Amino acid sequence: MHAHPMQDVLVLLALAVVAVALLRRAHLPPVLGYLLAGILAGPHGLGWIQDSAAIEFMAEIGVVFLLFTIGLEFSLPQFLAMRHTVLGLGGAQVALGTAAGAGLALWHGVSWEGAVVVGGALALSSTAIVIKQLADQLELHSRHGRAAVGILLFQDLAVVPFLVLIPILAGDGGGSMWWPILLALLKGAVALAVMFALGRFGLRPLFHEVGRARSAELFTLTVLMVALAAAWITNQLGLSLALGAFLAGLMLGETEYRHQIEADIRPFRDVLLGLFFITIGARLDVFQLPDIWPLVLGLVAFLVLGKGLLVAVLARIAGNEAGVAVRTGMVLAQGGEFGFALLALAMQHDLFSPATSQVVLTAVVISMALTPFLVRYNGAVAKQLMQGNYLQRRATRQQEIAEATHELEGHIILCGYGRVGQNLAKFLRDEALEYVALDLDPTRIRNARDAGERVFYGDSTHRDLLEAAGVSRARALVITFDNVNAAFQILARVREDNPTLPILVRTRDDTYMEELSSAGATEVLPESLEASLMLATDLLLTLDVPHGEVMRLLENARSSSYRQLRGLFTGVELGEGDKTPTTSERLHTVILPGEAESVGRHLGDLGLEERGVLVTAVRRGGIRGEEPTPDLELREGDALVLQGPSEQLEWAEKRLLSK
Template identity: 55%
Template sequence: MNIHTLQIILLLLAIAVITVTLFRRFHLPPILGYLIVGILVGPFGIGWVASTEDTRFLAEFGVVFLLFTIGLEFSLPQMIAMKGSVFGLGGSQVLATGALATGIAWALGIDLNAAIIVGAILALSSTAIVTKQLSEQLELNSEHGRLGVSILLFQDLAVIPLLVVIPILAGTGDQGMAVPLLLALLKAALVFVVIMAAGHWLLRPLFHEIARARSAELFTLTVLLVTLAAAWLTHEAGLSLALGAFLAGMMLGETEFRHQIEADIRPFQDVFLGLFFVTVGMRVDLLSLLPILHWVLLLAAALILVKGVIILGLVRATGNSMSPAFRTGVLLAQGGEFGFVLLDLSLESSLLPGPVGQILFASIIVSMTASPFLIRNNGRLAKQFCTLRNFSDEVQIIGDLAEETEQMEQHVIICGYGRIGQNLGRLLDHEGFPYVALDLDPTIVREAHEAGDPVHFGDASRSEILDAAGLSRASVVVLSFEDHASAMKILHRLQEFRPELPVLVRTRDDTHMDELEAAGATEVMPEAVEASLMMGGQLLLLLKVPGSRIFKIMREIRENHYKLLRDFFHGEEPLDMEHDEAFQERLHTVTLPKKAFAVDHTIEDLHLWDWEVSVTAVRRGGIRGETPAPETRLQSGDVLVLAGTPKHLERAEGLLLYGH
């Protein structure tokens, strides 16, 4: 079906907006939404949009802009410092995965040359998915994030010689393999030197001049020019567009304009990257895949499992601990977008049989579809894996913990040894109070224990771990993490064995404060509310309020369970049903017009408490009255300040205005 170009763009935008909005609403990765859009509107779906070379070329700019922003995060000195991870770890991963996949493909009867390309395709991972997901999760600079990006950088560099090798293996080259490979490497080195020199001698002065013009439009245009010019330069040299963009980003990352450049390029990256995944989805022929679906799923599962295990083993072999090694394996277990480039070239060169290409293509897409879910939960999976792995050593763990706490009396048990737990430990140590800490992050446990901190690997919700930590002799238990479900489990355990023991619980806000106190928490410290209180105390001090008065105010607020500070206006923020914000009390104002149902009624008449809503204040004639009496009769123009959950506030507003 032929549609005008503008209509195609509008169609893609409309379907993408609807699909991505739904996926965001249900907390699903947007990348999956883009893939589904491509499947729906592509030539093998409804057929509204044709998958052309021009469309795929345009979509490749998503990867170009993505590699540019990655380059901004990695300076040249940083790259030199990471050479062991990039070339050592990255090279080992590509060789090990490629060799294994090549051997299996050859054993299954595929021609050796074709098997080599199969191995190369399956050795690559998705730079687009991994870096985008890590960036959204703020894990790009974490240990596993840096390890993953290092391996991805080598994979992207490895594509260059592979693009030269494929025509030679297909028999289309008239010369040996050494000369074209050497030529490609010389081109890459020349382009690298040119871009580095331009970055050092031209880009910084150029951006200084652009900044002096104080024009946001000119600054954005210059960023686009530099990005696309670098990509064009590497493309003209027979290399990938993405390599030039990465080098340009790396050069601009050395300048003081890095953060502004990243903010300006982000919208272009997101739009084109979305288009890239739409074009990937367009290639899926669901009908032709049905007869071979079992092979597709089998290969996808084997790819994720085997590739993840190989990466885990290699990262462990370099001296990294189990947790970042496992998380790096989870990050890179999928196939990649450059695999599609190699696959297309191999099919055009008749190097791969058509059915093999279809199975490979579909398997890579399945692995890429599963990848956002795996990456999003990589930390949780690592904790479960490390817990299972240490199950056989559990007796030793409990024994070591019991031995360390054997001589402790009236000590503190800190559950969770993140930043807050560590700070509490230092404070206790400074004042001479004994303590023992428990955590499920093996990296934290190992490093802190090596530093001499009394921290052990263990799940504090298990009675045998608490018993080994000396619960019967402890004076206080502190829960320093944010996980509400885990906190409730631990509180129930403590109520079973030592209900009289004081328990201090940290929470992000006051959403579950009452529930935690009912479960046995002696004190609940909601971070957001406590920060407001501490900042308010400092503010009053600057306003010359006597310290004794400030101390009294803060003590009264805490004794009243932060009642004065718990309700607030939330604005237009979305309600997250998964994280309970939708059930948190908030403030909401309702202005009564002349014909409102509540006019001439008293607050008591309205029975708002039936909806679990309270009137905290009434503003009339510019004067605000706090905690109005139940017999207060409401008038036209009154502004009521209500407190309650969003659902109950909506019903209460309907009652006040319309009587139902």
């Protein structure tokens, strides 16, 4: 009698809890726990769970949600800026990797049709493991992280032609292979156009309407619907589910709802992604290992060493530094989940034997199990391997910076020398204040150095370069670029060496103000709020408001961490300058009816401020009073202007209007 599917799910969850808990204590990545659970419980292990279409489908949805959150992380301009990496570097890697893998398969007696599929499977890397590990290590937006993501995106796109090609190689295509491939590419272009059109003209109005309902449940349901609908659209066009989810995330990443969407989708993603890794482990037949282990070890070496070297060489040719190229190669030195899809389809068409499939499958699973270690220690290994190049260049830069700044005392360190950094430098020069700037754009640095400015090539997140710039002797440090992950890393490095150094952090909005302040930022300056202050300053001075009064208003706004500016009345449509994430504070007006219990009570007795809700003003009889005191007695018809997060505002409204 076949076990109920719920039994398989419970077994998987129990094994995952135990395995992940044990590996956490050993400070090992949880991905290994999921793989181990799958190996033990799978049909080739203890046999506690059998092949289940339902579990396989849920696991695939986990990858869909992963790609959806990746799309949220990348803005559309950033994605377009990566097109050379995606098409150039990614295309070269897939082409050469497929050729090398196919050659290896031919050498071991696989037919040329099957060898092409084996080569394609080996050319693909694990999007799920690599991106999750890079994100956990805050390396997703590093140079090697961006290069790896670009290559992975092309690999995901390359799956489509391979899936079209396999039936043709098996003799089921009924003619030339070029027309089906061209048709697949045409479908891909249609999918891109459809997703971009829906994203630009449909998603933001949809979420505005959902946001007006003020229902967390409705918001979460809408997020799930959009992610899965986008995946379904691309799947209907013959493309991968994950591609549609990525495009939907890319579109929503341009909206003000990005952070709330990411928070809502994360629990579903993590649970289902864990299930995906379990299904990968379940594919491994450990009882065949004694017979095939030499071939498996050779293929694992090919993936880890050969593929890693190929990616590193291509990344170096593409213009990356040697150290960055090595780190990129290590990150992508494994097989991937989409390779399993190619192998399964090829097996259905008898393109190679089950024995060959098990060798490739086992090698890919082992390489994926090694991936968390390769990603975690990619920096340390690169330093050891490239001591004569990578470390020498870094040591040379460190020495150059140290020699140029060793006499400086009380200077300012500028992390980033783009528009904001250069404008700050102009003000510092006008006041005869010394500064040192670190940036990663060689052309910008060369031009600035030719003009006599103290600007150096260097990654501000590296402690040794900050020490060379004299962080222990500096008067202040300013993070001028808008990269929250890098800002957190810089704050951690600097606070270990100089706990009292004033650090100013530039951000796009107020989303991470509290987190950055807790991490050690002295001041967090959101561009959107500062723009409001500057506009207000010019307006008030134009209206002949005394300069001292204007300065007092500005000081009050900044000293309260922009509290009075962070609330916003939300409407059906928001302007470009009014974007605010759903987790930010909002303004909402509540008018008290005569039967409300709060009428006749003092404002301070309602406990609103303890729940994070501030009453910024009260309008009574056509007169508006700002910042009411706690002893204000509320009356019928009073209009209270509330400020706080959406959920707290909903509670406060019920509290005020309850009868």
